[in-house]
Amino acid sequence: MTDQATENVKEKVEYQTISEFLESTPPNQLINISNLCKPTRNQYGPYGEMRTPEIQLHCDNDQCNGTRFFRCVSGGGEHLKDGNFKFFYVTYRCSNCQQVEKTFSLAAQMENITKSQGSCYKFGELPTYGPPIPSKLIKLIGPDREEFLKGRRCENQGLGVGAFIYYRRVVENQKERVSIYRQSR
Template identity: 60%
Template sequence: MSENKKEIQEGHEAVTFAEFLENTPPSSLTEINDLVEATYYQSGGISGYTLAKPEIQLHCPNDSCNGTRFFRCTTRNSISVSEDFSFEYISYICSNCRQTEKTFSLAFKRQGGEGIGSCYKFGERPLYGPPTPSKLIKLIGPDRDTFLKGRRCENQGLGIGAFVYYRRVVENQKNRILDEIIKVSEKISAPAESISALKEAKGETQFSKALSSVKDSLPQALLINGHNPLTLLHSALSEGLHNQTDEYCLEVASSVRVILGELSERLGQALKDEAELNHALSRLLQENSANKASKGTQ
C-alpha cells in the first residue's frame, strides 16, 4: 500500500466526483470538491465521512439504450474515507436497461471536512474511452480484438502500440473494406470503371498500391469533407515509425481510428439511404398501379 501511495502525485484542478468518474482517464490523481459526505450522530455531531455515490452519465451500448444514460451506484455498503488513502472498487449499473455495468478501481482520501478530497483512478471496466461504434466493429470483423488492443494502447497514451495495431487491422481487412465500398457503389449505380477499379484493388497484394489505385473511385457519399478516406488512411499508414515520437504516433493513430469510424458510418448511411429510397419508390409505384387499376374498372 505504501509504495502505491508514493506513486500518486497531486496536481489536477478540482472537479466534481461525477465528472471525475465520467471523464478522467486512468492513472490520474485529481482533487474532488464533493468526494465525501459527512455522517452524523443523533445529537448532531459529525460521526465520520463516507464516499459520495453520485449519479453519472455514461454511454450504454445495450441495444435498448445505445446512447448516454444515467448510471447509479450499486455498491451498497458505506465506504469510510479518512485522511489516508483507501483502496476500493465501486460499481455502477445503467438505470435504463439494468444490464450494463461499470466498475472503477480507486484510491481516495479526504482533505478536511468540507467534502474535498483526492481520488486516483487505477482503471475501469469496461475500459475508459469513447465507445467504439458498432458499425466500425462490423466493418473490421475478424480483427475486432486487434482493434480493441489498439484502442487500449491509445487510451493509455501508447502511440506506437496503437499505430501498429490499427495499421494491422486496416491491412488485414483491406478486402473487407473494399467489399463494403463496392456494395455501396453498385447500389447507387456508380460508373462501371470505378467499380472495376475497386474490384481490381482487391487482387493487389501490396497494401499501399491497393489503396492508391482507387483514390478516384469512391462514390461522393463516402467522401469525408471532399477527401477520399482510403487516400487519407494510405497517407497516414504508409509512413514508417522510424525516428517518430510516441506522441506523434498517438496523434496519427487517433486520426486513423476517427477516419475508420467515419467511413463505417458513411457506408452504413449510404446503404440505409438507398434502402429507404427503394422502399419509397416501391410504395409510390404500387400506389400508382393501384390507382390505374381502379380507374380501369370504373
C-alpha cells in the same frame, strides 16, 4: 523572487468533479476531486462520506444502446480520512434497463478532514473503460479488428505511442485491402 512572484509561478491545482472522474477519466491516474466527500463526524471523530452521485455512461443493452443515467448500487458512502488512502469498489447500474452494471476499483483520500476536496485514483473498471466503438466501424475494419482493438486499449489507458503502432498497422493493411479491391474491379 518576491513572495508575490513565487505565488504567481505556483501551478494552479486542477480539480474534476467526481462524476467527470468516474465517467470520463481513463484508469491509472491520480486526480484531484472538488466534491469527493461530505465532511461529517461520529463518536470516533471527523471523517468524509464518499459521494457517489448519479453518472451518465453508455449502456449497450439492446433496449438502451445509448447514454443513460447510472446509479450507485453498492460501495457508496465509504468513510474517508485525510493523508491515508482507502481502497474500495463502487458499482453502478443503468437506471433504464436495470441490468447493465459498471464496477470501479478506487483509492481515495481527503485533502483536509473538514473539506470536501480530495484525490482519487482509479485502478480500473469493469467493463473496461472506453467510449463505445460503433459496430459500423468494426465491420469496416474487418480482418484488422484485433489490431484495432489493441490500439484502442492503449489509447484508453493514455499510451498514445503504443496506440499509434497498432493504428499504423491497421492503416497499412487497409491500404492493401483498398488497392486489391481496386485492382479486382
